[in-house]
Amino acid sequence: MSSLINLNDISYGYRAGQSVLDRVSLTLNKEERLFIAGPNGAGKSTLLRILVGLIKPNGGEIHAFGKACVTDADFHDLRCRVGFIVQDPDDQLFCPTVVEDIAFGPLNLGASREEALAIVDEVLDQLHLKHLRERITHELSGGEKRLVSVAAVLAMKPDVLLLDEPTNALDEENMQRLEEILLELPQAMILISHDPHFRRKLATRTIELRGGKINEVAMKKCTASDKSNRESETHVQSLATF
Amino acid sequence: MSSLINLNDISYGYRAGQSVLDRVSLTLNKEERLFIAGPNGAGKSTLLRILVGLIKPNGGEIHAFGKACVTDADFHDLRCRVGFIVQDPDDQLFCPTVVEDIAFGPLNLGASREEALAIVDEVLDQLHLKHLRERITHELSGGEKRLVSVAAVLAMKPDVLLLDEPTNALDEENMQRLEEILLELPQAMILISHDPHFRRKLATRTIELRGGKINEVAMKKCTASDKSNRESETHVQSLATF
Amino acid sequence: MHIVDGALAPEVLIGGGVLAVAGLGLGLRKLPIDKIPATGVLSATFFVASLIHVPVGPSSVHLIMSGLAGLVLGWTAFPALFVGLLLQAIFFGFGGLTVLGVNTVNIAFPAVIAGFVFRSMVSRRNPVAAAVWGGLAGASSIALTTLFVAVSLMLSGDAFAPAAKLVFFAHIPIMIVEGLISAAAVYLIVKVKPELLMPEDHVAGFELSASAVNTKQASEVNNG
Amino acid sequence: MSHLFGHDQPLSVQGSGSPAVSFVGSFDPRVRVVAAGLFAIMVVSLHQIEFALGAFVLAIGTVFLTDLPLRLTLKRMAAMDGFIIVMLVMLPFTTPGTPMFSVFGADASQEGLHHAILIGIRANAVVLMMLSLLSGLTPVALGHTLYRLRCPAALVHLMMFTVRYISVLHDEYHRLRMAMKLRGFKARNTIHTYRSFGYLFGMLLVRSLERAERVLEAMKCRGFSGHFPMIDQLMFRPRDGVLAVAFFLLVTILVLMDRVYVFAY
Ligand SMILES: Nc1ncnc2c1ncn2[C@@H]1O[C@H](COP(=O)(O)OP(=O)(O)OP(=O)(O)O)[C@@H](O)[C@H]1O
Ligand SMILES: Nc1ncnc2c1ncn2[C@@H]1O[C@H](COP(=O)(O)OP(=O)(O)OP(=O)(O)O)[C@@H](O)[C@H]1O
Ligand SMILES: [Mg+2]
Ligand SMILES: [Mg+2]
Numbered sequence: 001m002s003s004l005i006n007l008n009d010i011s012y013g014y015r016a017g018q019s020v021l022d023r024v025s026l027t028l029n030k031e032e033r034l035f036i037a038g039p040n041g042a043g044k045s046t047l048l049r050i051l052v053g054l055i056k057p058n059g060g061e062i063h064a065f066g067k068a069c070v071t072d073a074d075f076h077d078l079r080c081r082v083g084f085i086v087q088d089p090d091d092q093l094f095c096p097t098v099v100e101d102i103a104f105g106p107l108n109l110g111a112s113r114e115e116a117l118a119i120v121d122e123v124l125d126q127l128h129l130k131h132l133r134e135r136i137t138h139e140l141s142g143g144e145k146r147l148v149s150v151a152a153v154l155a156m157k158p159d160v161l162l163l164d165e166p167t168n169a170l171d172e173e174n175m176q177r178l179e180e181i182l183l184e185l186p187q188a189m190i191l192i193s194h195d196p197h198f199r200r201k202l203a204t205r206t207i208e209l210r211g212g213k214i215n216e217v218a219m220k221k222c223t224a225s226d227k228s229n230r231e232s233e234t235h236v237q238s239l240a241t242f
Numbered sequence: 243m244s245s246l247i248n249l250n251d252i253s254y255g256y257r258a259g260q261s262v263l264d265r266v267s268l269t270l271n272k273e274e275r276l277f278i279a280g281p282n283g284a285g286k287s288t289l290l291r292i293l294v295g296l297i298k299p300n301g302g303e304i305h306a307f308g309k310a311c312v313t314d315a316d317f318h319d320l321r322c323r324v325g326f327i328v329q330d331p332d333d334q335l336f337c338p339t340v341v342e343d344i345a346f347g348p349l350n351l352g353a354s355r356e357e358a359l360a361i362v363d364e365v366l367d368q369l370h371l372k373h374l375r376e377r378i379t380h381e382l383s384g385g386e387k388r389l390v391s392v393a394a395v396l397a398m399k400p401d402v403l404l405l406d407e408p409t410n411a412l413d414e415e416n417m418q419r420l421e422e423i424l425l426e427l428p429q430a431m432i433l434i435s436h437d438p439h440f441r442r443k444l445a446t447r448t449i450e451l452r453g454g455k456i457n458e459v460a461m462k463k464c465t466a467s468d469k470s471n472r473e474s475e476t477h478v479q480s481l482a483t484f
Numbered sequence: 485m486h487i488v489d490g491a492l493a494p495e496v497l498i499g500g501g502v503l504a505v506a507g508l509g510l511g512l513r514k515l516p517i518d519k520i521p522a523t524g525v526l527s528a529t530f531f532v533a534s535l536i537h538v539p540v541g542p543s544s545v546h547l548i549m550s551g552l553a554g555l556v557l558g559w560t561a562f563p564a565l566f567v568g569l570l571l572q573a574i575f576f577g578f579g580g581l582t583v584l585g586v587n588t589v590n591i592a593f594p595a596v597i598a599g600f601v602f603r604s605m606v607s608r609r610n611p612v613a614a615a616v617w618g619g620l621a622g623a624s625s626i627a628l629t630t631l632f633v634a635v636s637l638m639l640s641g642d643a644f645a646p647a648a649k650l651v652f653f654a655h656i657p658i659m660i661v662e663g664l665i666s667a668a669a670v671y672l673i674v675k676v677k678p679e680l681l682m683p684e685d686h687v688a689g690f691e692l693s694a695s696a697v698n699t700k701q702a703s704e705v706n707n708g
Numbered sequence: 709m710s711h712l713f714g715h716d717q718p719l720s721v722q723g724s725g726s727p728a729v730s731f732v733g734s735f736d737p738r739v740r741v742v743a744a745g746l747f748a749i750m751v752v753s754l755h756q757i758e759f760a761l762g763a764f765v766l767a768i769g770t771v772f773l774t775d776l777p778l779r780l781t782l783k784r785m786a787a788m789d790g791f792i793i794v795m796l797v798m799l800p801f802t803t804p805g806t807p808m809f810s811v812f813g814a815d816a817s818q819e820g821l822h823h824a825i826l827i828g829i830r831a832n833a834v835v836l837m838m839l840s841l842l843s844g845l846t847p848v849a850l851g852h853t854l855y856r857l858r859c860p861a862a863l864v865h866l867m868m869f870t871v872r873y874i875s876v877l878h879d880e881y882h883r884l885r886m887a888m889k890l891r892g893f894k895a896r897n898t899i900h901t902y903r904s905f906g907y908l909f910g911m912l913l914v915r916s917l918e919r920a921e922r923v924l925e926a927m928k929c930r931g932f933s934g935h936f937p938m939i940d941q942l943m944f945r946p947r948d949g950v951l952a953v954a955f956f957l958l959v960t961i962l963v964l965m966d967r968v969y970v971f972a973y
Contacts, residue, residue, distance in 0.1 A: 039413035040384045054925050076931070084929040090876050091922040094521065096848040096868050100939045108931035117939070136848055138875045156930060171282030296886055318894060326890040333883040336911045338611075338675040349900055350892035380676045380914065398891060488792050490752055490830030497752065512862045517934045520862060521927065522920035524869020525877075529916045531870060532877045538905050539895045549909060556913065567867045574842055574850065577784045577835045581748040643803040643820060647795045661902060668906020669913065677914045 002030045004160055004188055005082075010050055010060035012043075020046050022212035023060070028160065033182075034190045035199050037217065038209035044192045045087065047209065048162050051190075052079050065159070080109055083158030083187075087165050089145035093137040098148055101137055105156035123155045127181055143174030150181065161189035167198050244272045246402055246430055247324075252292060252302035254285070262288050264454035265302070270402065275424075276432045277441050279459070280451035286434045287329065289451065290404050293432075294321050307401070322351055325400030325429075329407050331387040335379040340371075340390055343379055347398040365397045369423055385416030392423065403431035409440050486572075486587055487633060489580030493640040500586030500636065504566070507592060511562035519560070526557060527564035531571065538665065540657050550591055550629065551622035551666050554599025555606055555681055561599060565592040586636050594628030606670055607681050614681070615671035622666025623659045630655040730775040733844035736948040737853040743955045744841040748834045750959045757822065759966040760829040766958070767837040774843040781839060788835055792828070799824040847871040852940035865936050877916055884908055 005028040012021040020043040028034055036044050049055045051062065053075025062069045064078045086092050095101035102123060103116040111119065124130050129151055132144060140148060146166065153161065163182075167175055179201055182189070193199055199206060206217045247270040254263040262285040270276055278286050291297045293304065295317025304311045306320045328334050337343035344365060345358040353361065366372050371393055374386060382390060388408065395403065405424075409417055421443055424431070435441055441448060448459045492500075515523060533547040553561040566588045572578040579587050602621035606614045634648035673680050732740070747763075754760045771781065800808070803820030810816065842850070848871060855864045888904065895901050 039415070049925070052929055054928065076933070079929050080931045082929075084926070086922065086926050086929070088922070091919060092926045094869065094872060094923050094927065095937070096851060096872060097939070100937050103937050103939055104927075104932075105930040107937045108933060108935065113939070116937070136846065138872055152930070294890060296889065318892070321890055322892040328883070328887050328890065330883070332915075333880075334887045336884050336888070337907050338672045338910075342907075346888075346893070346904070347891040350894070378676055380911075394891070486791070488788060488831040489748055489834040491792065491795070491827050494753060508860075508863065512860055515862055515866070517862070518924065520865050521869055521923045522917065524866050525873045525916045525920040525923065526913070527866065527870040528873035528877050529913055531874050532881050532912065533909060535878065536881065536905070536909065539897055539901065541897065544895075547905075547909065552909075552913070563863055563866055564870075567863070567870045570867070571847060571871070574838065575847065577788060577839055580831065580834050581745055581838060582752050582834070641803075643799055643823070644795070646802045647798050650794070650798070664899065664902040665906040665909065668903040669910035670906075672907050672910035673914060676910075677917065680913065680917055 003027050004030060004065060005051065006061075006063040007047075007051065008061040008063070010047070010057045010062070012046060012050060012055065012057045014046075019212055021050070021057070024209070024212070024214050026207070026214060028188055028190055030188055031186070031204075032188050033202050033204045034188075035203040035206040036190065036192045036209055037194070037199065037206055042209045043212060044209050045164055048084065048164060048190065048192070051162070052082055052084055080156065081158055082160045082162060083153035083156055084162045085149055085153050085164065085166060087168065089142075089149040090138075092149040092152065093140075093145060096136060098132050098135050098137055098140075101148065102152045102155045105152060109156060119155050119157075123151045126154070127151050143170055143177075146170060146174065147177065147181075150178070154185075159187060161185070161187050163189060163191045163193075165192055165194065167193060167195050245269050246272060246307060247293065248303075248305040249289075249293065250303040250305070252289070252299045252304070254288060254292060254297065254299045256288075261454050263292070263299070266451070266454070266456050268449070268456060270430055270432055272430055273428070273446075274430050275444050275446045276430075277445040277448040278432065278434045278451055279436070279441065279448060284451045285454060286451050287406055290326065290406060290432065290434065293404070294324055294326055322398065323400055324402045324404060325395035325398055326404045327391055327395050327406065327408060329410065331384075331391040334391045334394065335382075335387060338378060338380075340374050340377050340379055340382075343390065344394045344397045347394060351398060361397050361399075365393045368396070369393050385412055385419075388412060388416065389419060389423070392420070396427075401429060403427070403429050405431060405433045405435075407434055407436065409435060409437050486569075486579035487583050487590075487636065489582050491640065492583060492586060492636060496636050496639050497582050497586060500583070500589050502585070503593075504585035504588040507562040507589065507596075508566060511559045511564075514559045515563065523557065523560050523564055526553075527567050530564065531568040534568065534572070538661060540661050545658055545661070547665065548591070548626060548629075548662060549622070549666065549669075550595035551598045551602075551625035551662070552618070552669055554595035554597070554625060555603055555618065555621055555670070556599075558599050558603070559596055561595045562588075562592045565595060590629050590632040590636065594625040594632065597628065598622075598625035603681070606674075607678070609674070609678070611671050611674040614674045615667040618670025619663040619667030621670075623663030626655065626659045626662045630659075729844060731773040732770065732840060733774065735951050736942060736944050737842075737845055737849055738857055738942060738944070739948045739952045739955075740841045740845070741850070741853050741857065743952065744838045746956065747837050747841070747959055750963050751830050751833050751837075753963060754830065754966045755826070756966050756969050757826055757829065759962055759969070760826055760833065762962060764829050764833040764836070766962075767833045767840065770837060770840040774840045776840060776843050781836075784839070785832060785835065788831065789828070792831060796824040796828055799827075849940075852938065852942060855938050856940070856942055861936075864938075868936075873916070873919070876919075877912065880915065881908075881912055884911065 005026075007024065007026040009023045009025055010021055011019065011023055013019045024047065026047075036047070038044055046055065050057050053062075053069065053072070065081065067074070069075055069078050093101050095104055099117070099120055102120045106116040106119045107113070120133070121130075124133055127147060127150065129147060132140065132148060137145070137148070150166075166178060170178065175198070179198065182202060191199075191202065208215045208217050247268075249266065249268040251265045251267055252263055253261065253265055255261045266289065268289070278289070280286050288297065292299050295304075295311065295314070307323065309316070311317055311320050335343050337346060341359070341362050344362045345355075348358040348361045349355075362375070363372075366375055369389060369392065371389060374382070374390060377386075379387070379390065392408075408420060408424075412420065417440070421440065424444060433441075433444065450457045450459050530549055530553050533549040536547045537544045538547060550561070550565065553565060557564055569579065569584060569587055569591065573580060573584055573587075598621040601624075602617050605617040606621065608614055630652050634652050637644040637648040637651070670681070751760065751763045754763060771778075800816035800820035801811075801814045803817050803823060805817035805819035807815040808818045808821060845853075848868070851864050851868045851871065854867070855861065885908070888908070893904060895905075
């Protein structure tokens with residue numbers, strides 16, 4: 001089957017009585033770029049954290065690569081195949097230098113030092129970031145940090161990518177770079193973004209999380225839900241009064 | 243005279259040789275809602291920081307409320323009359339509870355504890371946020387944080403408001419609330435925003451900062467440069483056909 | 485509060501060094517590898533505290549906040565504060581290399597002691613009571629530090645006795661200010677994120693009870 | 709953190725890219741770190757003003773082999789001297805011995821003055837030598853160096869995390885402080901001021917703990933299982949060995965002569 005990841009009836013609340021996710025199901029297929037939209041606090045980030053096993057859901061099942069994930073060991077294996085790019089690159093780049101940070105993943109996967117360094121060079125080459133190799137992470141600009149954090153995750157050669165608001169605080173130029181990079185990648189990915197433009201450019205499918213439930217959003221509707229949406233609705237209404 | 247704030251030939255660069263602002267002049271008149279547009283890194287936030295004296299410009303003059311501002315004491319007085327709502331509400335809310343945070347400004351202005359609490363209640367009432375009074379700031383949602391940070395600044399009864407990208411990371415509903423609140427306020431304000439829709443609803447005048455220079459943008463031109471423009475025009479037409 | 489190189493007798497320097505190594509060893513033993521990121525980030529926070537200047541009388545001093553470090557970190561405050569002192573010594577030229585051991589002992593031991601003495605009182609739920617105890621922790625750890633500094637000076641020669649007394653009395657206003665600031669900080673923490681001040685085992689218990697709640701909730705969902 | 713250092717008071721020029729390294733900066737950092745420690749220990753054990761002065765001159769000489777900005781270095785030294793000046797001024801009056809002169813009826817002894825001057829010179833020599841030997845060394849390079857010098861790995865990793873997040877947290881502090889200023893806050897000697905600073909620091913702590921949780925999550929997402937990589941390019945070349953031996957000899961001779969001098973009198 002072509003489905004890579006399957007969430008089934010996931011429910012979760014941070015406190016007793018709270019319900020952030022209410023029997024949410026979701027499937028990611030091969031070569032898909034699935035966007036999750038939804039208002040602040042809808043539980044989008046929570047859903048991704050459950051997917052990779054950082055939080056245990058109160059109920060529901062997670063299947064990945066044709067296997068049910070239950071134990072911590074299962075999730076550790078899953079995390080080695082799923083690259084998660086978190087919301088704030090400062091949280092992700094915790095090693096002192098760029099090369100160490102990118103080598104961190106491969107070394108954890110059991111690569112030797114030489115292999116890891118080879119992978120680092122390869123990934124930096126792929127993203128045209130060679131000039132940043134020896135730089136100290138906390139001296140990078142915001143945009144550079146974001147690109148390096150993508151490189152660090154790609155170095156693990158993941159089969160699936162998860163990106164939580166990757167365009168936050170990026171300017172035009174770096175945004176463009178990121179879009180190009182993501183479009184070129186062969187991996188399936190799940191992306192969270194509030195930016196309708198970015199969504200329209202990359203999405204092969206969009207779903208909306210609201211009130212703990214998921215609604216499938218058709219491509220057309222997705223573009224309609226962007227900022228100009230209110231006008232177009234008024235527009236429709238005003239047309240309707242004819 | 244009706245001009246509240248006057249910037250004259252302001253120049254600035256963070257490093258020697260860099261020129262972020264190049265002889266920028268700007269006037270804010272009474273009852274105006276002046277929008278500053280412009281690309282990332284154009285120096286919009288820098289301009290506001292210079293206005294309130296957080297940064298000393300390399301050249302130029304600042305007049306506020308009919309007085310030239312030169313010394314630190316001048317700028318302290320200016321900051322007591324100009325409310326600045328910063329880009330990220332997390333940076334602004336540092337007290338444990340909402341009531342303490344809103345009382346912080348009045349206390350700085352020399353109010354007694356009772357007076358400060360009275361002002362807090364008044365402001366919360368004005369913005370319909372009474373239910374948040376005892377809440378812990380850190381646990382508010384992004385939208386609530388933004389509204390509380392507006393309340394905290396209004397509690398100082400400023401004559402002028404400065405807002406740096408107030409709509410960032412806000413969802414539809416909170417955006418609507420904010421728009422209503424801002425439209426009801428009598429104060430003159432300067433707003434920075436990338437959102438053309440928001441701009442159109444509130445602006446009485448828009449200027450654009452680009453390449454260190456300011457261009458006046460006519461109201462028409464401004465709306466023409468945004469995306470949802472065609473809809474709204476059609477809308478106007480459709481109304482006109484009645 | 486830092487003693488500089490070249491003032492203390494060699495015996496004091498060596499004694500300080502040995503004690504510091506012992507403290508570091510103990511602290512590192514209480515530092516499992518997955519706690520290193522959290523400890524490092526908190527250590528950075530306490531470093532930043534030393535860059536915050538607050539007014540005291542006509543002049544201003546920088547914060548130390550070692551009492552709070554002890555409350556939050558326990559024994560691991562020792563390596564965390566050591567790292568800060570090392571960076572200050574090497575990159576700012578504050579203190580020195582040979583006195584690093586003495587300085588670490590003088591600042592980190594009081595922190596650890598204050599942490600042990602006041603932790604159980606501060607981790608109560610009442611923010612005002614916690615703030616009072618937190619303030620005491622902050623003030624007393626500075627008091628102990630100045631006492632330690634005075635003692636290390638006295639041990640190096642009787643001629644230092646007046647200077648030692650002067651150090652102690654000159655720091656009384658600083659103790660009060662640190663106490664007040666620690667009290668406010670503890671008040672905020674108890675209100676906003678009390679887990680930060682929970683003793684280790686309490687935190688574990690807290691997580692356990694949380695997951696118990698979760699499973700209970702889950703079974704209720706299944707039943708209903 | 710060098711950003712912070714640049715922000716605050718840059719100690720040495722740290723350009724990104726390929727900065728031209730000074731003569732001192734071209735040696736293996738391990739040798740430099742060990743030499744600085746050795747120098748400190750040796751100087752602290754000097755008893756004679758003449759030889760302490762010799763060490764001080766040596767330190768000044770080294771400054772000229774680095775690219776330390778002179779004015780800033782002097783400012784730093786002055787700051788440290790301001791720190792100890794009170795103690796130094798008091799020493800002559802509190803040390804018993806041959807009276808030399810008296811101020812307001814208090815006798816200043818020769819021994820005391822001697823001791824005060826000695827302390828002053830030793831302290832300055834050590835700090836100056838350390839600043840020059842370690843000039844151009846970034847905190848990150850220091851971490852790598854300590855790791856290779858067999859410091860406990862946990863301690864080095866702790867230091868690396870500290871270094872990594874100081875600038876992030878300092879920026880956070882700076883933004884909060886600015887926002888306070890924007891609401892008319894002025895630091896005074898009032899309870900309101902101290903309470904506000906307490907809240908500020910408490911909030912910083914809360915936020916950093918939450919950040920730490922997120923960092924650990926991000927690490928787990930990249931397969932973290934209890935091992936941190938360390939990749940550096942430290943190289944020990946023959947000239948580093950030469951420097952090490954020469955420095956060791958020089959400092960030992962200084963101390964030996966100091967002792968012989970005592971013995972001779
Ligand atoms: N660590 C936590 N403890 C308690 N509650 C939390 C925690 N993290 C998130 N929440 C709450 O869970 C809900 C969902 O949060 P989540 O971060 O998943 O939202 P989101 O959809 O990612 O929002 P955003 O668009 O703002 O990123 C929110 O109401 C939030 O307040
Ligand atoms: N603290 C700083 N130090 C050095 N350079 C800075 C600093 N803050 C901003 N800059 C630079 O100054 C320029 C103007 O920045 P500013 O933040 O004013 O832009 P902006 O118009 O507000 O952009 P944005 O839309 O992204 O908020 C940018 O090139 C930025 O890199
Ligand atoms: Mg999120
Ligand atoms: Mg800006």
